[in-house]
Amino acid sequence: MHFNCTAEPSSDQGRARDANKRTPESRARDRVLTILDNAAVLVAMADHCGALFCVNPSGRTLLGLGSEDDVSGITLIECIAPRARHCITDEAIPTAQRCGAWSGQSVMLTSDGREIDTSLVITAHFGDEGRFDGLSLLACDMRSWTSTEETLRIAQNEMLRLSAQHLTIEETERRRIAADLHDGLGQSLSLVKLSIDNVASLLSAGQPEKVAECLDWLKLKVGDVGDELRQIAMNLRPSTLDALGIIDTLSWYSREFESACPGVTIERDVRVGEVDVPNFLKTPIFRIFQEASSNAIKHAGANRIKVALTKRRGILELSIEDNGHGFDPAAVSESDGSTRGLGLQTMKERAELSCGIYELTSAPGQGTRVRVRWPYSLENLGLERTATQGREIGSIRNLMSVDADTQRGVDTLRNLSACVACIRSIRGSR
Numbered sequence: 001m002h003f004n005c006t007a008e009p010s011s012d013q014g015r016a017r018d019a020n021k022r023t024p025e026s027r028a029r030d031r032v033l034t035i036l037d038n039a040a041v042l043v044a045m046a047d048h049c050g051a052l053f054c055v056n057p058s059g060r061t062l063l064g065l066g067s068e069d070d071v072s073g074i075t076l077i078e079c080i081a082p083r084a085r086h087c088i089t090d091e092a093i094p095t096a097q098r099c100g101a102w103s104g105q106s107v108m109l110t111s112d113g114r115e116i117d118t119s120l121v122i123t124a125h126f127g128d129e130g131r132f133d134g135l136s137l138l139a140c141d142m143r144s145w146t147s148t149e150e151t152l153r154i155a156q157n158e159m160l161r162l163s164a165q166h167l168t169i170e171e172t173e174r175r176r177i178a179a180d181l182h183d184g185l186g187q188s189l190s191l192v193k194l195s196i197d198n199v200a201s202l203l204s205a206g207q208p209e210k211v212a213e214c215l216d217w218l219k220l221k222v223g224d225v226g227d228e229l230r231q232i233a234m235n236l237r238p239s240t241l242d243a244l245g246i247i248d249t250l251s252w253y254s255r256e257f258e259s260a261c262p263g264v265t266i267e268r269d270v271r272v273g274e275v276d277v278p279n280f281l282k283t284p285i286f287r288i289f290q291e292a293s294s295n296a297i298k299h300a301g302a303n304r305i306k307v308a309l310t311k312r313r314g315i316l317e318l319s320i321e322d323n324g325h326g327f328d329p330a331a332v333s334e335s336d337g338s339t340r341g342l343g344l345q346t347m348k349e350r351a352e353l354s355c356g357i358y359e360l361t362s363a364p365g366q367g368t369r370v371r372v373r374w375p376y377s378l379e380n381l382g383l384e385r386t387a388t389q390g391r392e393i394g395s396i397r398n399l400m401s402v403d404a405d406t407q408r409g410v411d412t413l414r415n416l417s418a419c420v421a422c423i424r425s426i427r428g429s430r
Contacts, residue, residue, distance in 0.1 A: 022060050042108075042118075042139035046076040048132055062141060064111035076137060081107035081115045088122075096124040097132060107140060113324050117142045131413045162349070180232050192218065238286060245274040246282040250289065250307065261297055269308040276311050281374060284354045285309070292320035293368045295343050298366055301322020314375060321369040328360045347372075 003373050009224035036043045042059030051073045060067060063079060080088050084107040085087075095102040105122045110116065121138040195218045202211045240249040247270055254266040277285070289307055297300040310317050344360065351358035351372040362368035 015275055041141075042137065044071075044076070044079075044137045045134065045138075046137065047134045050075045050077060050135070052076060052079075059139070062108070062110070062139065064114070075146065076135060079108055079137075081109045083107065092120070092122050093124075093135065096122045096135065100124060105142070117146050147321050177232070184228050185225065185232065188221065188228060190223055191223065193251070195221065215365065241282050241286060246277050246285055247272075247274050247309075249282075249308070251288055253286070253290065254307070257293060263303055264297060265304050266293070267304065267306040269310070271308075271310045272316070277309075277316065283352055284350045284356070284372075287316060287350055288370065288372060291343050291347050292322075292368075296320075296322035296368065300326065300365070316374045317371065318373075319369065319371045321367065323367045326364050326366045328364060329360055329362055395408055 011233040024123050036056050039056060043054075043056040044052055044064045045054040052074045055063070055065065055071050057067065059065075060069070061356050065071065075087055076091075077088060082215045087104075088106060092102040092104065092106070101123045103119070106118055106120045108116045108118050118139040119142050123138075123406060125133045125136065127133045195214055199211055199214050199218070200212060202208075219349055238249055238253075240252055242254070250268065250270065254268055258264060287320055293307070296305050300322055302322035306319075306320040306321045308317070308321075310319075347370060348358045348360075354374065356372045356374045359371045360368070361371070
């Protein structure tokens with residue numbers, strides 16, 4: 001049974017004649033009925049016993065009823081999920097009878113037993129003598145809102161986790177730099193100072209031959225200090241990226257790595273030119289290669305590492321594969337503070353922050369492969385990190401648009417509740 005059951009005039013002349021006879025009040029009631037019939041929310045009416053006698057099309061769809069199904073045998077409370085009925089009977093309906101209306105969250109039950117989270121407005125109606133005459137129910141499907149709320153909650157928890165992870169990584173990096181400065185550069189500078197004091201003593205003692213020997217040693221040591229300082233600076237930011245580019249930097253680092261780790265071979269398969277790699281990807285590529293190769297030696301015991309940088313079918317791909325003993329990725333906790341756990345998380349975050357797709361493949365006895373793919377289209381990537389920012393902004397806008405739809409539904413409920421009061425005057429004319 002729909003609200004709008006006014007017969008259509010048989011002709012234009014009939015419609016004009018009927019329109020002239022209708023009062024402004026009847027035309028207003030017809031418009032209210034049309035609004036309720038086309039409303040995107042459930043609108044239902046029940047008598048003083050709670051039995052339904054009117055449900056609009058959207059309400060029938062929400063409850064899983066057909067357009068011709070008889071609703072007279074359904075009570076309002078039967079449309080509420082069993083776990084939420086006590087709230088409706090003990091709070092919502094008494095409040096509506098006492099204050100005129102009640103609004104809140106509840107769970108409705110469809111004809112096939114599905115539960116739907118909804119926002120409800122229950123309005124109580126009274127006759128001329130103040131006697132309770134029935135209820136009107138307006139309900140908005142809140143599933144999209146619930147889904148959005150859950151998505152936001154998950155995103156918030158992920159942000160908190162990443163923030164904690166970033167602090168851990170930052171503190172670990174600070175400790176490493178402090179150790180490098182104290183144990184390496186600090187000790188070397190202390191020896192230099194002692195050598196200078198020794199030179200001063202030898203000069204005072206009139207021993208020029210020993211002064212010359214000490215100065216020769218001091219010259220070599222100062223050179224070592226310079227090398228240590230350049231190595232620390234290179235770990236922080238490889239200057240070769242700016243001076244030579246990513247291709248030559250990968251070659252330089254591979255040679256340095258092989259020199260520092262005798263018995264380890266790095267195979268390079270680079271099939272791109274310098275112009276093929278956007279500037280904002282050069283640092284992530286180098287850092288991911290640096291971390292993956294370091295893990296291969298420290299944790300996997302590998303003696304062969306293969307790095308490939310290729311471009312095909314619009315995809316720029318970095319792959320680092322080793323022949324180490326491998327591991328079970330699921331067994332490595334991202335929050336246990338281990339070096340490997342932090343290293344894997346760091347690579348993943350570098351890849352994702354640069355719009356890359358990160359993949360880690362490993363198994364005990366089968367080596368490890370790290371692969372990152374970036375869509376090469378400059379229209380999609382941009383020349384800076386605007387792509388990542390655009391993606392984040394787009395996601396936020398999508399979430400906001402869902403919230404806006406939900407808010408419009410709630411606003412519709414509130415607006416329609418003001419219209420339902422006049423429906424009672426229509427019932428007697430039908």
